[in-house]
Amino acid sequence: MKVLVINCGSSSLKFQLINSEDESVLAKGLCERIGSEGSRLVYSTHKIDKKELDKDLKDHTDAVQMVIDTLTDKEIGVIESLKDVDAVGHRIVHGGENFSKSVVIDDEVIKAIEACNDLAPLHNPANLIGIKACEKLMPHTKMVAVFDTAFHQTMPEKAYMYGIPYEYYDEYKVRRYGFHGTSHSFVSERAAEMIGKPLSETKTIVCHLGNGASITAVKNGKSVDTSMGLTPLEGIIMGTRSGSIDPAIISFLANKENISVNEVMDILNKKSGVLGMSGISSDFRDITKAMEEGNERAKMTMDAYCYSVAKYIGSYITAMNGVDVIAFTAGVGENNPYIRKEVCSYFKYLGVEIDDEANSQRTEDAVISTDKSKVKVLLVATNEELKIARETLALI
Ligand code: ADP
Numbered sequence: 001m002k003v004l005v006i007n008c009g010s011s012s013l014k015f016q017l018i019n020s021e022d023e024s025v026l027a028k029g030l031c032e033r034i035g036s037e038g039s040r041l042v043y044s045t046h047k048i049d050k051k052e053l054d055k056d057l058k059d060h061t062d063a064v065q066m067v068i069d070t071l072t073d074k075e076i077g078v079i080e081s082l083k084d085v086d087a088v089g090h091r092i093v094h095g096g097e098n099f100s101k102s103v104v105i106d107d108e109v110i111k112a113i114e115a116c117n118d119l120a121p122l123h124n125p126a127n128l129i130g131i132k133a134c135e136k137l138m139p140h141t142k143m144v145a146v147f148d149t150a151f152h153q154t155m156p157e158k159a160y161m162y163g164i165p166y167e168y169y170d171e172y173k174v175r176r177y178g179f180h181g182t183s184h185s186f187v188s189e190r191a192a193e194m195i196g197k198p199l200s201e202t203k204t205i206v207c208h209l210g211n212g213a214s215i216t217a218v219k220n221g222k223s224v225d226t227s228m229g230l231t232p233l234e235g236i237i238m239g240t241r242s243g244s245i246d247p248a249i250i251s252f253l254a255n256k257e258n259i260s261v262n263e264v265m266d267i268l269n270k271k272s273g274v275l276g277m278s279g280i281s282s283d284f285r286d287i288t289k290a291m292e293e294g295n296e297r298a299k300m301t302m303d304a305y306c307y308s309v310a311k312y313i314g315s316y317i318t319a320m321n322g323v324d325v326i327a328f329t330a331g332v333g334e335n336n337p338y339i340r341k342e343v344c345s346y347f348k349y350l351g352v353e354i355d356d357e358a359n360s361q362r363t364e365d366a367v368i369s370t371d372k373s374k375v376k377v378l379l380v381a382t383n384e385e386l387k388i389a390r391e392t393l394a395l396i
Helices: 060-071 107-114 124-137 150-154 166-172 181-195 248-257 261-270 273-278 284-292 296-320 330-335 337-350 356-360 384-395
Strands: 002-008 013-019 024-032 040-045 051-054 087-092 142-147 203-209 213-219 222-226 325-329 376-379
Touching: 002 060, 002 124, 002 384, 013 060, 013 384, 024 060, 040 060, 060 124, 087 124, 087 384, 107 124, 124 142, 142 384, 150 181, 150 222, 181 203, 181 213, 181 222, 181 325, 181 376, 181 384, 203 296, 203 330, 213 296, 222 296, 248 261, 273 284, 273 296, 284 296, 296 337, 325 330, 325 337, 330 337, 337 356, 337 376
Parallel strands: 002 087, 087 142, 203 325, 325 376
Antiparallel strands: 002 013, 013 024, 024 040, 040 051, 203 213, 213 222
């Protein structure tokens, strides 16, 4: 079977065509700058390294059409016709409280996703446009919605309720939802497999450290707490997001700078985090390099970042009354040995010990703690697209 995985952003569309027999990626790509000048598809297959195809893409329907045309192209395509696509799996950012697992898409589901638009105004409408474009161009293909928030619906009330008047939960559903659920679920399953323990008996802390980043406590296979909240702004310091701050900073800055709350929010989302702190970059490669060259603000930023990750891990060890595995994943988690080591240095009191050689090598998935370490520390390559394809197949 072949599953097309679609991840629609406001001006982009990422896709992968996955062969379920061996879970290989037959083709993948990214349509960028949809709706503006210079739109194009960056495309690769198991045979073609990377091809940039310029095309005027006025909307997401154009982009889906281009993806279909490219996948079925005589020269660079990987399938004969659209009939070879057995199902489409859509990544949906916010499922609110309506969705605790993936679902086959029908009109009711579309309405329920629309009802969550308020909670993710930048993401959900774009995700829906992707669904509608696919419906139009491939009306007979089954489609499944896989939600970033669904995995976290197992959190207990005490973890998802905020200390604000209850009416806001009742009326607007203001609560912690959490994100990156597909990744946290994939990585926690893989981590249990790697240490040879049943998932149902394992306490795992997954550190998904990418540009956006979140940490989840997974107890016996279920998310019991996670660092992102109502929106992805809460939690650890990120590439450009501040993570958790004193909420009073918002009105303080608005008054001092004579700007609106929305403008402050924009700063907290796009100009803060390691970018804002270091004044250098949101990319951890640049921060690491500057730090190694003796830049003090880069060092301060890195210290604050690692400290914020360690504090969440510490609180989740308390939440689960212990931990068996700490797993690092995503761009930074998979590629930055300094951060992994620095974060783990806070848990020496628990007997966490990093194997420097294993930690410095970049293999696919690896145990990076020593044999003696009381807690296993792992590097796990996340694969959200594969997880979406698996969920999609399971439902059709
Ligand atoms: P997102 O999916 O949230 O955009 P990623 O998971 O791709 O983010 O992570 C982006 C971050 O990963 C960047 O800050 C970058 O520094 C880091 N990163 C990605 N690849 C590497 C690499 N090969 N070596 C070191 N860091 C990397």
